[in-house]
Amino acid sequence: MPATPPGQAKPRTTLSTIAREANVSVPTVSKVLNGHSDISAQTRRRIEVLLTRYGYQRPRAPRRKSQRGDLIDLVINELDSAWGLEILTGVEQVAEAAGLGLVVSAVHNRASLTRRWLEGLISRGSQGAILVLSDLSDEQRAELHRRTLPFVVVDGVSQPPPDVPSVGATNFAGGYAAADHLIKLGHRRIGAIGGPEQMLCSRARVAGYRAALESAGLTPDRELVRYGNFQHVGGLRAAQQLLALADPPTAIFAGSDQQATGVYEAARLSGRQIPDDLSVVGFDDLHYAQWTAPPLTTVRQPLHEMGVSAARLLLRLVNGEHLEAPRIELATELVIRNSTAQPPLNVSKLGDMTS
Structure with missing residues (x-):
C-alpha cells in the first residue's frame, strides 16, 4: 500500500x-x-x-439519539477453554473493526447468572448479543424480541427456531469424515464418545459417525457409543468403559479434542499405545492438538471464523439489514496427523458390528 x-x-x-x-x-x-x-x-x-x-472499517451511519450505546455482548457458558477463546477472538476482531466495545459474560450453566446477563444487557443499552452454548428459554427469547434487541446463537443446545439467527458448523459431515477415515484404515470396531446427549452438535456428530458405518455396510453397535461432557474427564471415563469391553474398539472417535485427551489417558492407563493399539480422532482442532503425543488427528471446526460470522451477522441485524437466511453453517475439515493407523494385526477383521 x-x-x-x-x-x-x-x-x-x-x-x-x-x-x-x-x-x-x-x-x-x-x-x-x-x-x-x-x-x-x-x-x-x-x-x-x-x-x-x-484496517478496513465499514462506513458508519450517523448516530441517531435513539440508538443504543457502542457495546455488544458475548454470553458464553465457559471461557476457561481454548474452545471459548477461539470464538471470543473472532467476535472481538469484528467488534474492534466496527469501533464497538465487547462485554463478555460467562454463565457456567448457572440459572442465576443466566438471568443476570439479560438484565445487564438491557441496563447497559447494548446493541445486541451473541449467545454461545446458552440454553435460551422461550421467556428470554420473547423478552429480547419485546425489547427489539438483536441476538445471534452460536452452536445452540437445540435447533434454533426459524426466526432466530444462528451460526454453527457442519457437525454431521465432521462426524462422518472422522468415522470414514477410520473405516478406510481398516477399523471395524469403532467407538464414539459424544458430548452431552441433549446438545444438537453432539447428536449431529454421532449421527454422522453412524451414517459412515452404515455407508460402509457396517451395523452400528450401541455398546460402542458413550456420551461425555466435552471435557477431559468425560472422555477418560467413557474411554475406560469402552476399553473394558470384552470386545473393545480398535479406534475411538471423540466428539471434542478435550475428550480425545481423556482417551489418550485411558489408553496409557490400560497399557495401550496410540496409534499402534488404538487409533483416536478428535473434533475441534484446538491449538494444542498438534502438540499432543502423538499429534492428534481431528476434525477442524472453524471456531474463530464462527465468532467472526456471528459478530458480522449481529451487526447486520443492528443495522436493520435483511438476512437472506437466518442460519450459517461453516465447513469442517478432517486434519490427519499421527494418532490414527491401521488396526493391530492381531485383531480379527470383523465384517459387521453386532447391534
Whole structure:
C-alpha cells in the first residue's frame, strides 16, 4: 500500500481496494464481510487477512439519539477453554473493526447468572448479543424480541427456531469424515464418545459417525457409543468403559479434542499405545492438538471464523439489514496427523458390528 504524504489524511480503504488485492469481485468481499457461507475457506482467509492488514472499517451511519450505546455482548457458558477463546477472538476482531466495545459474560450453566446477563444487557443499552452454548428459554427469547434487541446463537443446545439467527458448523459431515477415515484404515470396531446427549452438535456428530458405518455396510453397535461432557474427564471415563469391553474398539472417535485427551489417558492407563493399539480422532482442532503425543488427528471446526460470522451477522441485524437466511453453517475439515493407523494385526477383521 503506498505511503501517505506528510500532512495528508490517510485515504480510506474501500471494498474495491480489497477486491483488487485479493483478485476477487467486490460482491465476494462483501459476502465475507456479511458472513455468507458460500465462499471457499481459502478465499475467505485471503480476504480476511487483507481486511485486517488494511484496517478496513465499514462506513458508519450517523448516530441517531435513539440508538443504543457502542457495546455488544458475548454470553458464553465457559471461557476457561481454548474452545471459548477461539470464538471470543473472532467476535472481538469484528467488534474492534466496527469501533464497538465487547462485554463478555460467562454463565457456567448457572440459572442465576443466566438471568443476570439479560438484565445487564438491557441496563447497559447494548446493541445486541451473541449467545454461545446458552440454553435460551422461550421467556428470554420473547423478552429480547419485546425489547427489539438483536441476538445471534452460536452452536445452540437445540435447533434454533426459524426466526432466530444462528451460526454453527457442519457437525454431521465432521462426524462422518472422522468415522470414514477410520473405516478406510481398516477399523471395524469403532467407538464414539459424544458430548452431552441433549446438545444438537453432539447428536449431529454421532449421527454422522453412524451414517459412515452404515455407508460402509457396517451395523452400528450401541455398546460402542458413550456420551461425555466435552471435557477431559468425560472422555477418560467413557474411554475406560469402552476399553473394558470384552470386545473393545480398535479406534475411538471423540466428539471434542478435550475428550480425545481423556482417551489418550485411558489408553496409557490400560497399557495401550496410540496409534499402534488404538487409533483416536478428535473434533475441534484446538491449538494444542498438534502438540499432543502423538499429534492428534481431528476434525477442524472453524471456531474463530464462527465468532467472526456471528459478530458480522449481529451487526447486520443492528443495522436493520435483511438476512437472506437466518442460519450459517461453516465447513469442517478432517486434519490427519499421527494418532490414527491401521488396526493391530492381531485383531480379527470383523465384517459387521453386532447391534
